Amino acid sequence: MTRQQHAPEATGSTVVQQPTRRAFQQHCARAALGAGALVAGHARLPVRASSAPATAAPSPPLALPRAGRAKAVIFLWLGGGMCHVDTFDPKRLGDPVMRKPGSAYRSIPTAIAGVRVCEFLRQTADRLDRGVLLRTVSHPLSQLHAAPTNLFKTGRMISGTIVYPSIGSIVSHELGPRDPNVPPYVVMGYPNVTRGPGFLGARYGYIYLTDTESGPNGLKRPLDVDDQRLARRRRLLGVLRRGIDNQPPTSPLRQYDATISEAFRLARPEFTRVFELHREPDRLRQRYGDEFGQRCLLARRLIEAGVRFVEVSFNLNFVNGTGWDTHGEGQKNQHKLILSLDRALSALLDDLERRKRLDETLVVLATEFGRPPDFDAAGGRGHHSQAFTTALFGGGLKTAQVIGTTDDFGRRAVDRTISLPDWHATIQTALGIDPQKELYAGNRPVPITDFGQPIRELFAA
Template sequence: MNPFLNRRDFNQYTALGGAAALSAGLPFGLSAGIQGVGSASSLLAEEHAKVSFPMGKAEHCVMIWLGGGAGQIDTWDPKVKGDPKANKAGSYYGKIQTAIPGVEVCEHLSRCAPIMDRFTLFRTVHHDVIDEHAAATNRMHTGRPVSETVIYPSVGSVIAHQRGAAGDGVPAYVLIGYPSTTRGPGFLGSKGNYVYLTDTESGPQGFQPASVIRQERQARRNELLKKVRQLNTTEEKQALLKNYESMIDEAQRLAGPQFMRIFDLKSESADLRNEYGGEFGQRCLLTRRLLQSGVRFVEVSHNLNFLNGTGWDVHNDGIVQQHRLIQELDQALAALVLDLERNKLLDKTLIVVSTEFGRPAKFDGGGGRGHHGKCFSVACAGGGIKTGVAIGETDDLAMNIVTRPVSVPDLHATMYAVCGVNPREELYAGERPVPITDGGTPVLELFS
C-alpha cells in the first residue's frame, strides 16, 4: 500500500487507477499517463480541495504532555471506585462534580472541577497501539503509525510550519522537555523545528558560541564551512546545508535580549508564581509568557523527574503516589487557564492535555494498571470553541466507547481547524503529497 494514503483513499485509488495500472504492467503511482484513467493523486487532491471545514481563530496552541500513559479512569473519566486488594476493577480515587452538569472528574482535580466550563473533554480518543510507549507517543504526536519511508511531522511542527510565529523575535515552536524525533518536523525541515529547554532557570542554551571560541577561531570555522559548501554540489547535500544554515540564522536571531527576557520568571509576582506551584507549574507560567511574546505552539512535558517514582506509567505500586501527579497537574493547569483568561488569551489559545494511551479499569498483580489504547481521555480548554461539554461516552468502567469515537486523526484535525489550519491540505515530502492528517475530520459540533 502507498504509505501516504489512508484506507479510504487507498480503496478509491484502487478503483480509479490501480486496476488500469496493473493491467498496463505498471506499479501504482505510474498510472497518471494512462489514457482515460487520469491521475489518482490529482483526483485525491481534488477531493480534498472540495472538503471545507469551519476554521477557528485561535492564535496559539499548548500541548501539556503526560508521558507514560495517564489513566482516564483515575483523572477525567472516573467510574465506580475499585479496590486493588480485593481485585475489584474501578477508579483508584473518589469523584467530584464539576461546573459541567452531570460531568464528574477525579477528586484530586479539585481546582479544575469548578472551572470545567472552560474545558472540553474528549473521552473517547482511541488508537491501536497498546504495549509500546514510543510508538504510542509517536502516534499521538504525528497522527500516523511509524513509517519506513518517511518521518512524519508532529502536530506542533505542522502548526509552526503553516502559521509561523505570532510575534517578532521569537520561534514558532518551543518544547519544554527533552528533544525527540517524535516532536520534530520530520520531512518539513527546519521551518517546523522547535527550540527546546529542560528547565525554567534559564533560556535555551547554544544560541551563541561558547566564550572560549574567540572571534578569530569563529572566522576560521566560517571559512571552513564555506569550503564545505563548495564541495557539496548535489541537490540533496545543498538542501541539507540550506537547512543547517536556516537553523544557524534562527539561533542568531534569537540570541538577543528580547527573547531571553521571557525566561525571567522572577519578574512575575510571588503570588502568581505560588499560584502555579512547583517546577511543572513554573513551566506553565513560562508557557503563558511565551504565548504573550508570540510563540505559536508550546509543548510542556509534565513530571520529567518522576514525582511518584514512575511518572504516569503506574504499573504495580507506582500507582500508590499517583495522586501527587494529579494534584500537581491540577494546580498548574487551573492556574494556566485562569491566568490566560485574565490576560484575555484563553479564547485565543487552545490547551490540549494529552498522553500516549490510557489505563484499564482492572488492577495488575502488583496493584497498579497496565496499558489501554482503545478508549482514553484528552482534556482541552479555551481555543474559542464550544466548551463546558464532554465529547463521547464510555461504558461503566471507561474501557469501551459507547458513543462518539474520536480517532487520533480526528483529534488532530480538530486542533488544526481550531488554529486555522486546513486538516486536509497537502504538504510535500520531496515531491510526494502528504495530507496533513490521515483522513481526520474535526469534531464539528465544537464550532457551532
C-alpha cells in the same frame, strides 16, 4: 543551539502503515473524481454492457466547519499514560487490594452539569466549562510507549519509507512564529523523534530546553565572552561561511548555516528575557506550584512572546515506570501527580483568562493512552488505548462539552469513537489550518492528516 531533527525511533521491527477502510474508500472517491475531471467536456468512452448493479456515486465530502480563532497552542504532555478512569472519566469505585475494577478515587461534580471528575481535580472541576473533554479517543497501539507516543504526536503509524512530522512541526510549517524574533516551536523536555519535523526538514524542528530559568542550551553567553570577543568570533565564522550560498537549497550545509543564523537571532534579549521567571510576582509563581507548574507559566510567557506551539512535558525525560506510567507502586502515588496537574492547569487557565488570551490560546491536555479499569497483581494498571480521555481548553472552541461516552467501566466507547486523524484535524481546524490540504515529501504528496475530520460540535456554525 538546540534545534533537533531525528531519524525514526527504533521499535524492534518496521511498522508499515495499513490503510483503513475509510481511507481506502476516500482514495477511491478521489480517483473517481480525478478521472471524471480528465474526460469532462469530451465524448463519453464506450462501455461494455454489464449485468452488475449500478453503483451509487460517492457522496461529496462534508463541508469543513468554520476555522477556529486560536492563534497558539500550549500542549501539555502527560508522558506514561494518564489513567482516564482515575481522572476525567470516573467510574464506580474499585479496589486494588481485592482487584475489583473501577476508579481509585471518588468523583466530584464540575462546572458542566452532570459531568464528574476525580476528587483531586477540584480546581480544574470548577473551570471545566472553559474546555471540552474528549472521552473516547482511540488507537490500536498499547505496547510500550515509544510507538504509541509517535502515533499520537504524528497521527500516523511509523513507516519504513517516510518520517512523518509531529503536530508541533506541522503548526510551525503552516503558521510560523507570531514574531520573527522567536522560534515557532518550543519543547520543554528532552529531544526525541516523536516531536520532530520528519520530512518537513530541520527548519520546522523545535528548540528544546530542560531548565525553565536558563532557557535553551547554547543561547546564554558565557561570562568570559564580552562583546568584542563575540564580534571577533562572528567575523571568523563569516569567513568560514563563505561559499555556502552556492550549495543546493537542500544541502545539509545550507540547513546548518540557517541554524547558525537563527541561533544568533534567538540569542538576542527579545527572546532570552522570556526565561526570566523571577520577573513574575511571587504570588503568581506560588499559584502555579511545582516544577511542572513553572513550565506552564513559562509556556504562557513564550506564547505572549510570539511562539506558536509550546509543548510542556510533565516529566522532562520520561522512562518506563516514571511519571504517569503508574504500574505497581506508581498507583499509590498517582494522586500526587493529579494534584500537581490540577494546580498548574487551573492556574494556567486563570492566568490566560485574566490576560484575555484564553480565547486565542488552545490548551491541549494529552497522553499516549489511558489505563484499564482493572488492577494487576501489584495494585497498578496496565496500558489501554481502546478508549481514553484528552481535553481541550479555550482556543475559541465551543466549550462546556463532553464528546463521547465509554461503558460502565471505561473499557470501550459506546458512542462516538474519536480517531487520532480526527483529533489532529480538530487541532488544525482550531488554528485555521485546512485539514484536507496536502504537504509534500519531496515530490510525493502527503495528506496533512490521515483523512481526518474535525469534531464539528466544537466549532461555530
